Amino acid sequence: MDDDRFRLLVQGVLDYAIFMLDPQGRISSWNAGAERIKGYRADEIIGQHFSVFYPAEDVAAGKPAKELEVAAAEGRLEDEGWRIREDGTRFWANVVITALYDDRGELKGFGKVTRDVSDRRAAEVALRESEERFRLLVQSVVDYAIFVLDPQGRISSWNAGAERIKGYRVEEIIGQHFSVFYPAEDVAAGKPAWELEVAAAEGRLEDEGWRVRKDGTRFWANVVITALLDDRGRLQGFGKVTRDMTERRNAEQALRDRGRLVGHLVEAQEVERRRIAWDVHDESIQSMVAVGMRLQLLASRLPEPAAAAVGGLDESVQAAIARLRGLVSRLRPPELDHHGLVEAISAYVEEVAGRWELAHSVRDELTDEPSPEAATTAYRICQEALSNVHKHARATRIDVTLSTVDNGTRLRIADDGIGAAAGEAGSGHFGLVEMHERAEAAHGWLSVTSTPGQGTTVECWLPKLPDVTGLEP
Numbered sequence: 001m002d003d004d005r006f007r008l009l010v011q012g013v014l015d016y017a018i019f020m021l022d023p024q025g026r027i028s029s030w031n032a033g034a035e036r037i038k039g040y041r042a043d044e045i046i047g048q049h050f051s052v053f054y055p056a057e058d059v060a061a062g063k064p065a066k067e068l069e070v071a072a073a074e075g076r077l078e079d080e081g082w083r084i085r086e087d088g089t090r091f092w093a094n095v096v097i098t099a100l101y102d103d104r105g106e107l108k109g110f111g112k113v114t115r116d117v118s119d120r121r122a123a124e125v126a127l128r129e130s131e132e133r134f135r136l137l138v139q140s141v142v143d144y145a146i147f148v149l150d151p152q153g154r155i156s157s158w159n160a161g162a163e164r165i166k167g168y169r170v171e172e173i174i175g176q177h178f179s180v181f182y183p184a185e186d187v188a189a190g191k192p193a194w195e196l197e198v199a200a201a202e203g204r205l206e207d208e209g210w211r212v213r214k215d216g217t218r219f220w221a222n223v224v225i226t227a228l229l230d231d232r233g234r235l236q237g238f239g240k241v242t243r244d245m246t247e248r249r250n251a252e253q254a255l256r257d258r259g260r261l262v263g264h265l266v267e268a269q270e271v272e273r274r275r276i277a278w279d280v281h282d283e284s285i286q287s288m289v290a291v292g293m294r295l296q297l298l299a300s301r302l303p304e305p306a307a308a309a310v311g312g313l314d315e316s317v318q319a320a321i322a323r324l325r326g327l328v329s330r331l332r333p334p335e336l337d338h339h340g341l342v343e344a345i346s347a348y349v350e351e352v353a354g355r356w357e358l359a360h361s362v363r364d365e366l367t368d369e370p371s372p373e374a375a376t377t378a379y380r381i382c383q384e385a386l387s388n389v390h391k392h393a394r395a396t397r398i399d400v401t402l403s404t405v406d407n408g409t410r411l412r413i414a415d416d417g418i419g420a421a422a423g424e425a426g427s428g429h430f431g432l433v434e435m436h437e438r439a440e441a442a443h444g445w446l447s448v449t450s451t452p453g454q455g456t457t458v459e460c461w462l463p464k465l466p467d468v469t470g471l472e473p
């Protein structure tokens with residue numbers, strides 16, 4: 001390419017300011033990009049010293065002259081910094097100054113290429129600011145201890161949450177090995193090092209366990225360790241987020257204890273009811289039956305009106321026996337022991353719905369007989385639900401459905417009554433609470449849905465093989 005064409009090319013370039021300086025730094029050529037970026041026309045600027053492009057503070061510090069010196073000595077200089085346009089506004093410039101020597105090695109001047117990189121710088125500044133904001137966020141989080149470890153496990157950053165949860169101040173802890181947070185037995189077992197190894201190998205490790213505060217007290221922690229890798233996949237350290245789960249753990253423990261207690265109570269209640277049912281059946285009813293037989297015998301031998309009076313006594317005894325049998329079957333329905341859940345519930349629904357003049361149905365969709373515990377629970381829930389229908393619903397019919405769902409037993413009791421207003425149950429009402437607790441003690445669930453004017457449906461599900469821990473002594 002000949003010199004003229006090359007000159008034309010340089011002249012026409014718009015994205016770069018390309019111009020020449022004489023050995024003293026005065027401008028001797030100017031292209032279209034220089035005019036666009038800096039605002040001066042060629043006839044305005046040629047012959048001026050290039051320090052007009054520098055901010056006053058740089059000129060005062062002698063920066064333009066120094067840059068030429070370095071470029072002359074080393075052949076080339078690159079710089080980034082603020083430059084000034086003709087109208088006084090600033091832009092962020094990338095500048096390359098190249099020393100130009102002739103064949104004899106004499107300095108003839110400098111070539112200068114300047115780019116306006118304000119956009120790139122703005123993006124970098126925005127990124128830095130967003131990183132800074134993120135750092136501030138992490139710093140000020142108090143619910144989580146968030147900190148960074150170097151690849152060897154020494155602590156290199158610390159946030160407010162870490163100080164709150166672990167008790168160490170930044171200046172006390174930076175540089176220490178993170179194994180100070182572990183109980184002595186874990187350290188002896190090599191757990192801290194092992195956790196870093198796993199995190200490094202798999203990228204991430206989650207753990208729950210005891211950790212130690214500065215004052216020596218323990219807390220139950222949820223810990224996530226994340227390996228921090230650079231662009232090339234080399235390990236730079238670890239991020240560690242720790243939560244204090246002590247309260248949650250205590251609450252869960254309390255809930256478990258309570259569940260176990262309810263389980264015991266439910267179980268004890270069943271045992272007691274069964275015992276009473278047997279006692280009443282074997283002793284009270286048997287002796288009353290014997291009394292009845294003697295009364296009948298006596299009546300057959302007595303003249304009237306004594307015979308009629310004794311016969312009347314016998315009727316009272318028979319009625320009492322019938323009531324006691326009802327009590328026994330409510331305490332411990334014999335069908336549950338001998339015929340299974342559907343029979344027991346059918347007999348019960350038949351009896352009470354008949355007495356309360358309710359239309360009724362019991363649908364059996366069971367494909368699997370529930371365990372004895374689940375059957376008892378279902379029966380008790382059914383009893384309470386029906387007594388609620390009687391007491392509150394003003395219903396005309398009830399429909400009970402038993403089905404096998406999800407490897408468990410589902411019981412649904414629907415009435416067509418007035419429905420329960422939400423939040424109506426308050427203190428002094430234990431039926432719904434007891435139903436829920438029974439279902440939960442059996443590791444199932446119970447829900448009550450109610451539409452005012454259309455009725456109430458109680459639905460529960462009891463798993464087939466309940467985890468019996470709740471019922472263990």
Ligand SMILES: Nc1ncnc2c1ncn2[C@@H]1O[C@H](COP(=O)(O)OP(=O)(O)OP(=O)(O)O)[C@@H](O)[C@H]1O
Nearest residue numbers: 388389392393419420424425429430431432433456
């Ligand atoms: N089938 C239903 N139809 C309409 N309202 C109902 C029905 N079941 C329950 N309720 C309402 O929900 C309330 C709470 O029922 P729950 O069984 O807990 O208590 P209770 O029956 O009032 O008293 P308890 O069962 O302790 O003797 C009832 O007072 C009633 O207002």
Ligand SMILES: [Mg+2]
Nearest residue numbers: 387388431432
């Ligand atoms: Mg009730």
